[in-house]
Amino acid sequence: ILNVEQSPQSLHVQEGDSTNFTCSFPSSNFYALHWYRWETAKSPEALFVMTLNGDEKKKGRISATLNTKEGYSYLYIKGSQPEDSATYLCALMYNNNDMRFGAGTRLTVKP
Amino acid sequence: NAGVTQTPKFRILKIGQSMTLQCTQDMNHNYMYWYRQDPGMGLKLIYYSVGAGITDKGEVPNGYNVSRSTTEDFPLRLELAAPSQTSVYFCASSYLHPAGIYNEQFFGPGTRLTVL
Numbered sequence: 610i611l612n613v614e615q616s617p618q619s620l621h622v623q624e625g626d627s628t629n630f631t632c633s634f635p636s637s638n639f640y641a642l643h644w645y646r647w648e649t650a651k652s653p654e655a656l657f658v659m660t661l662n663g664d665e666k667k668k669g670r671i672s673a674t675l676n677t678k679e680g681y682s683y684l685y686i687k688g689s690q691p692e693d694s695a696t697y698l699c700a701l702m703y704n705n706n707d708m709r710f711g712a713g714t715r716l717t718v719k720p
Numbered sequence: 721n722a723g724v725t726q727t728p729k730f731r732i733l734k735i736g737q738s739m740t741l742q743c744t745q746d747m748n749h750n751y752m753y754w755y756r757q758d759p760g761m762g763l764k765l766i767y768y769s770v771g772a773g774i775t776d777k778g779e780v781p782n783g784y785n786v787s788r789s790t791t792e793d794f795p796l797r798l799e800l801a802a803p804s805q806t807s808v809y810f811c812a813s814s815y816l817h818p819a820g821i822y823n824e825q826f827f828g829p830g831t832r833l834t835v836l
Contacts, residue, residue: 643825652827658823660822707776708753710765713762
């Protein structure tokens, strides 16, 4: 089981900008890929669970894609708002039920 | 539903002391997890359980023990606290349907532990 990498580590954007960040992983031997949103002083909350190559998920202004062959997932935020400021975590559930999280991308949206 | 609850919220331990972090979920989830979160390091899996009576080591299990006697409860035990165990601990649960449909994890509010 290898590490999950997220980039960039942090990101500052202006309100209204669209942005995206990356989760990369070296192996396709996993059961599901998760995206979580983690606000300061709160607990992580699930955004998406993705299981298939080519899977796409959308929730409001946030969407995600998964490419298992190339080993990455993208999270997109359209028209960022200050309330989108949070750390976005990517995690892989491997076939043996082990879960590995990336270190996250900290997003700050300036009004 | 209360979701996932953790107690205590905060605790200070002396080196060598022991304690149990409690975790309970009322969603009838079969999977439960314990993570620790160190600054800049993301979440590291300590132990997990796929059902009552079944537990497995995660990425960083040394210094910890768990048990899963019921579906609802998944306590984490620290036997001999060390400064390296100073961290924020999160419990989480999820449901894997018998048909293989896997759902997201729900996290508890966390326990902040300091070992001095």
